[in-house]
Amino acid sequence: MTSREAVPKPRSRRETIGRHTLIRGDAMNVLRRLPADSVDVVVTSPPYNIGLAYQTYRDTLSEAAYLDWMTDIGRQVARIMKPRGSFFLNIAGSSSAPWLPFELMVRLRAIFVLQNHITWIKSVAIADVTHGHFKPVNSARYVNRNHEHVFHLTLNGDVPLQRLAAGVPFTDKSNIARRNHAVDRRCRGDTWFIPYETVRTKQQKFSHPGTFPVALPTACLTLHGARPGAAVLDPFMGTGTTLLAAEEMGLSGMGIDCDTGYVATARQRLRQLIDRSDRSG
Numbered sequence: 001m002t003s004r005e006a007v008p009k010p011r012s013r014r015e016t017i018g019r020h021t022l023i024r025g026d027a028m029n030v031l032r033r034l035p036a037d038s039v040d041v042v043v044t045s046p047p048y049n050i051g052l053a054y055q056t057y058r059d060t061l062s063e064a065a066y067l068d069w070m071t072d073i074g075r076q077v078a079r080i081m082k083p084r085g086s087f088f089l090n091i092a093g094s095s096s097a098p099w100l101p102f103e104l105m106v107r108l109r110a111i112f113v114l115q116n117h118i119t120w121i122k123s124v125a126i127a128d129v130t131h132g133h134f135k136p137v138n139s140a141r142y143v144n145r146n147h148e149h150v151f152h153l154t155l156n157g158d159v160p161l162q163r164l165a166a167g168v169p170f171t172d173k174s175n176i177a178r179r180n181h182a183v184d185r186r187c188r189g190d191t192w193f194i195p196y197e198t199v200r201t202k203q204q205k206f207s208h209p210g211t212f213p214v215a216l217p218t219a220c221l222t223l224h225g226a227r228p229g230a231a232v233l234d235p236f237m238g239t240g241t242t243l244l245a246a247e248e249m250g251l252s253g254m255g256i257d258c259d260t261g262y263v264a265t266a267r268q269r270l271r272q273l274i275d276r277s278d279r280s281g
């Protein structure tokens with residue numbers, strides 16, 4: 001990496017919560033030290049470089065620096081992934097930087113196969129009824145941005161998926177017998193409607209400007225077919241949402257974030273989830 005602007009790098013601090021490792025530190029520094037071929041599934045949403053107001057990280061690199069940085073992150077992810085691993089990269093552009101996710105994908109094309117391109121729909125209007133939430137874009141020339149990308153990147157494009165486990169039941173049950181399906185389930189396809197919970201305060205969103213709902217990493221891990229014991233990594237874990245999904249599925253997670261406050265939130269969310277499931281037996 002050559003053109004990356006200076007970002008303060010805190011010293012890494014590592015802790016264990018249940019089956020999971022939380023690391024406060026710089027993603028690149030930590031990734032470089034992880035062993036090759038060691039991770040089954042990476043689910044992450046890095047900064048999008050669209051000027052979000054994170055607690056410490058400044059989301060305003062030049063486009064060139066951002067693309068260099070994310071490409072280097074991609075190289076490290078490819079190195080540490082197992083050959084049959086999956087990398088689910090959640091990213092979006094903004095109205096003023098609409099090309100950025102696509103520019104990044106062109107760079108990552110040299111490293112990964114784009115096995116699936118999933119569109120995460122956060123809000124949709126069906127007829128006149130709106131479902132889900134979106135952040136309104138105040139503009140005469142842009143429409144609201146209601147979706148984000150989930151790029152499913154693999155090393156060779158041949159990772160078998162659990163399409164039915166992540167799938168949905170048939171609406172027309174006659175399809176099951178007519179088309180010889182063994183179970184009442186079909187592939188969900190590449191549009192995932194996963195709305196945010198309704199919240200009224202920033203605190204309910206953990207005072208973080210860019211989280212994803214737990215259902216999003218859950219869907220990725222289910223589609224990959226991650227089994228208990230599988231190693232899950234989120235190098236930009238924020239409030240630890242991917243680790244919550246991993247915990248609920250009996251998987252082992254590692255999460256990295258450079259922000260002490262977000263790591264504290266991740267720790268608290270994970271502890272609460274583990275305590276709740278301990279209490280319920």
Ligand SMILES: C[S@@+](CC[C@H](N)C(=O)[O-])C[C@H]1O[C@@H](n2cnc3c(N)ncnc32)[C@H](O)[C@@H]1O
Binds near residue numbers: 026028054210256257
């Ligand atoms: C889009 S957010 C991830 C949010 C997460 N998916 C969640 O649900 O909470 C990106 C995160 O990357 C973190 N970050 C930015 N630069 C980083 C770096 N160099 N190393 C590690 N984390 C970094 C930010 O603090 C932020 O929490």
